[in-house]
Amino acid sequence: MISRVGRKTGSLDTPQALSQLDEVELVARCRSGDRAAHDEFYQRFRRNVAANLYRVLGDGHELDDLVQDVFVIAFRGLDSFRGDARLSTWLYRICVNVALGRIRTRVRRPPPVAVAEIADVADLRATDRPETPERALEREQAKARVYRALDQLAPKKRIVLYLHEIEGLDLKDIAYLVDSNAVTVRTRLFYAKREFYKILAEDGES
Numbered sequence: 001m002i003s004r005v006g007r008k009t010g011s012l013d014t015p016q017a018l019s020q021l022d023e024v025e026l027v028a029r030c031r032s033g034d035r036a037a038h039d040e041f042y043q044r045f046r047r048n049v050a051a052n053l054y055r056v057l058g059d060g061h062e063l064d065d066l067v068q069d070v071f072v073i074a075f076r077g078l079d080s081f082r083g084d085a086r087l088s089t090w091l092y093r094i095c096v097n098v099a100l101g102r103i104r105t106r107v108r109r110p111p112p113v114a115v116a117e118i119a120d121v122a123d124l125r126a127t128d129r130p131e132t133p134e135r136a137l138e139r140e141q142a143k144a145r146v147y148r149a150l151d152q153l154a155p156k157k158r159i160v161l162y163l164h165e166i167e168g169l170d171l172k173d174i175a176y177l178v179d180s181n182a183v184t185v186r187t188r189l190f191y192a193k194r195e196f197y198k199i200l201a202e203d204g205e206s
Helices: 015-019 023-031 035-057 063-080 087-105 118-126 133-151 155-166 171-177 182-202
Strands: none
Touching (some): 023 063, 035 155, 087 155, 087 171, 133 155, 133 182
């Protein structure tokens, strides 16, 4: 496990001191092979990586393994990180690609669980009324319909639809995350929306 990697022998750094490093310094020290810096990198971004994967995939199945995959790829690719994007954005790009690979290989997903998605976000923003068992059930049913529809989309269409409609990203940002261009993303998003709402309609949604 990455988080269990020991500290570099003889290092005088403390966890408190490492936590104060800015991203440029942290990346530089990771590149130099500083094990303590690797631990700090992992601890600093682990929760965000897990949350990103969880939201994109819609469930926590194999989440721990996927988080490890993201950091393995990240540590191997740090030499290629040039700071053109924020470190968190660069990591998010890795998350998207790991999630895309997971979507491509799975045949059936576990039942949907409570994550921030279209129906949930819209419902929470629309009212300040307290939650009731009936409303909670309605939201869970809406989530189930949304993820049933998403699961029927091709992986690349699902990813761009999620990033645009749920994360609220523009075409340029999505193009960076999926390693494509804005024109391709726009086309993919158009067909993804059309298929998504057709599937919802067939599932009883207006």
